[in-house]
Amino acid sequence: MQKPTIPKGMRDFGPVEMARRNYIFDTIREVYALFGYRQIETPTMEQLSTLMGKYGEEGDRLLFKVLNSGDALRDFSDEELLERNATRFANKACEKGLRYDLTVPFARYVVMHRSELTLPFRRYQIQPVWRADRPQKGRYREFYQCDADVIGSTSLLNEVELLQIIDEVYRRLGLRVRILLNNRKILGGIAEVIGAEDRLIDITTAIDKLDKIGEEKVFDELRSKAFTEQELERLRPLLALSGSNREKLQQLSSLLAQSEQGQKGIEELLFILDHTDHLDFTAELAIDLSLARGLSYYTGAILEVKALDAAMGSISGGGRYDDLTGIFGLGGLSGVGISFGADRIYDVLLELGLFPEDAETGTQVLFANFGQEDALYLMPIIARLRRAGVRCELYPEPTKIKKQMSYADSLHIPYVVLVGEEERLSGRFTLKDMRLGEQKTLSEEELLEYIYH
Structure with missing residues (x-):
């Protein structure tokens, strides 16, 4: 019989892993709630018409498409089937797809439920997403995103608060991070001053890889897309800014003097810096012009978060989108959002040993079983302890005590309680502290106090 497997890029999670994952989810959920965000959920599958064309060409290729139920081939002619064209087949045989992210489904949700929402609407969403990507370290085909968005407000104070959320989450997780900031208006300004306004996506897609492949390979990629040497020479100084955040923006202001949208992007970043300067940030904030965020719907500030002590890609990201709901016929609603990559955060916390010990603790107390009479005596006591938390x-x-102790040991249960006839008559418990190897005789009240000391 063949041994069962799971698809590449997808994983099972055991009890210890789930305890750690819930530590991350609970931390993020608590911080979102502190800032007034409310939770929603959207379905696993969306109409492909909702998803297609929202993530750029590369994103469209990475969508998992779901074959129509029933006879998916009934509308195909023999000629179409013999053509063996995978793209055309998918377009005709698939009407639904697994969600690629949580932002586009959120935009669809806002359009469908607009009459029920009070604006500005602050939502958070913690759900899995799917991408038909090549699995590698830190990149999975199924992974969780933990999003927060504000829609219906153009105020840059929202960006400042989202940066505070990021800082607070990573402070609570004990993870040192750098938050990279840029603005799509600045990237638009760069395209404008080098004379390639109509090729913004080509520029952003290439320079987004700057830290991975280096400047010359980025330029080689742009050459392959018919950029001239003159255009590349104009781009070079824009990617070589140095100094503090404000010094970089000052240099950039001179280089983009002729671009109105570029100047607007610089103003927006200065507003964010002016306001974060007055906040007690643990994270480092850094202006990074190579940050482009591949998704095509961003229009203003964009951000990405990198862990300082682990070799991992982006662990959070986000940005401003001025008219995402316009793609569904509801214009004029600006939004800004962030997303935590829970799976990558998990890998980093594990690598750095930052999960707290109690995040992995399941059962706190195991009551040994010596027989039916003892079990009957213990059940109401156990019920009272559970009510006490x-x-x-x-x-x-009622098996050998050695086996029961071994069970507790293998599950890292810190306390084992032994109750035999003597304990029943005295109304006391013999408690074995598995971590210290100590044994004590306690009353029910003392037992509670000992566990929570």
Whole structure:
């Protein structure tokens, strides 16, 4: 019989992994709630018409398309099937797809539920997304995103607050990070001054890879897309800014003197810097012009977060989008959002040993089972402890005590309680502290106090 497997880029999660993952999700959820964000969920599958064309050409290729139920071939002619054209086949045989991110489904949600929403609307969403990508370290085909968006407000104070959320989440997780900032208006200004306004996507797609492949390979990619040497020479100084954040923006202001949209982007970044200067940030903020965020719907500030102590790609990202809902017929709604990559955060925390010990603790107390009479005596006591918030369990069979102790040991249960006839008569418990190797005799009240000391 063939051994079962799972698709590449997807994973099972055991109890310890789930405990750690919930530590991340709970931390993010608590911080979102502190800032007034409310939770929604959208379905796993969306209409392909909702998803296609929203993520650029590369994003469209990475969408998981779902074959229509029933006879998916009924509308195909023999000629079409013999043509073996995968793209045309998918377009005709698939009406639905797995969501690629949470932002486009959110825009669809806003359009469908506009009459029920009070603007500005602050939502957060923690759900899995799917991408038909090549699996590698830190890149999975199924992974969770933890998004927060404000829609219906153009105020840059929203960007400042989202940066505070990022800073607070990583402060709580104990992770040192750098937040990279840029603005799509600046990137538009760069395209304008080098004379390639109509090729902004080509420029942003290439320079987004600057830190991965280096400047010359970025230029080689642009040459392959018919950029002239003159255009590349105009681009070179724009990618070589140095100094502090404000010094970079000052140099940029001179280089983009002829671009109105470029100057607007610089003003927006200065507003964000002016306001974050007054906040007690733990994270480092850095202006980075190579940051382009491949997704085509960003229009203003864009950001990405990198861990300082681990070799990992972006662990959070986001930006401003001025008219995302316009793609669904509802114009004039500006939004800004961020997303935490929970799976990458997990890998970084694991690598750096930053998960707290109690994040992995399941059962706190195991009650040993010596027989039916003892079990009957213990059940109401265990029920009272559970009501008091103690995670406890009774070993189901009255088997050898060595086996029960081994069970507790393998599951890292810190306390084992032994209750035999003597304990029943005295109303006390023998507690074994598995971590210290100590044994104590305690009352029920003392047991509670000992566990929470």
